[in-house]
Amino acid sequence: MKTTPNSWALQQMIEFPGPDSSVSRGLQAGKWFRSHPVVVLVLTVLVFLVLALLVALAVQSAPQVPVPAATPLLVLGCPSGWVGYNGVCYYFSWDYGTWDQGQERCSELGASLAIVKDMHMDLLFRLRGNVDFWLGLRRRGERLQWGDGSDFSSWVPVLGDSECVYLADNEFRSESCSNQQPYLCSKAQAPL
Template identity: 55%
Template sequence: CPWNWGGYHGICSYLLTDMGSWEQGQNQCSKLGASLAMLKDNEMMSWGSSHCQLRSPFQGLLFLLRRDFNYRLGLRRWGEQLQWVDGSYHSEVPVLGNAECVYLGDGKLRSGSCSNQRPYICSKPQAHL
């Protein structure tokens, strides 16, 4: 993985604290050769008293996410279905709310307006050497 990125199980991830809309987050991740993160595992996080540590697929990254922040992800509602930025459909983890764009907030996947300003998490496949 690039310097300052975390890697686990073939995925490199990076936390950007810049605030942006869903489109701005995806564009910024794209400039880094990545996309907004896809957290497809229902065992993806564990909460401490004031921080969240992401586990699978980000186990070992040592991300400590502040509970009072909402982190934008690469999941968006298209019609009745939620779709990840890779084109796959979301089904395993419940999302609270019926808005268009999904974020990680207070230990749960929640939905809100795509134009709301939030920090974001980027991810991309690990380069094979």
């Protein structure tokens, strides 16, 4: 390869860099950093602090996503002395009274004479023991109606033709509303 004066000078600069070449400057900078470790450490710490400050500002200025408030856990239950089952509280009163007195006493407790759903019948028959309890079921003409005005429709037979109905052995029976016997109250379970 034939060398020209310009190519020879270029090759000399690459092989033997002078004091103004970038290679020479890089070597001198490396010596400077090694000879001033405290300054290098301070500069490094400052760079990290500036970066941390920038990250903190970016996080703070980022739009806040609203977090919905936690929904409180709603626990339903029954007062002491009541039996809770499937959303309903039942109170077996051992006080004797007429059907109307039972309804009045249940009302004082924030309830009514029991309005019984078919799915609760077996439980109530077992819990009653050998005692008969007034229910919130009453004859209105030829129809039987619960205290809330709904019609009676159940697999449980109602024996007798009297006006007021009570819970007996695996059945309902009717008799005069003026007879004295215990009563069964019911109300919906409420938050504790």
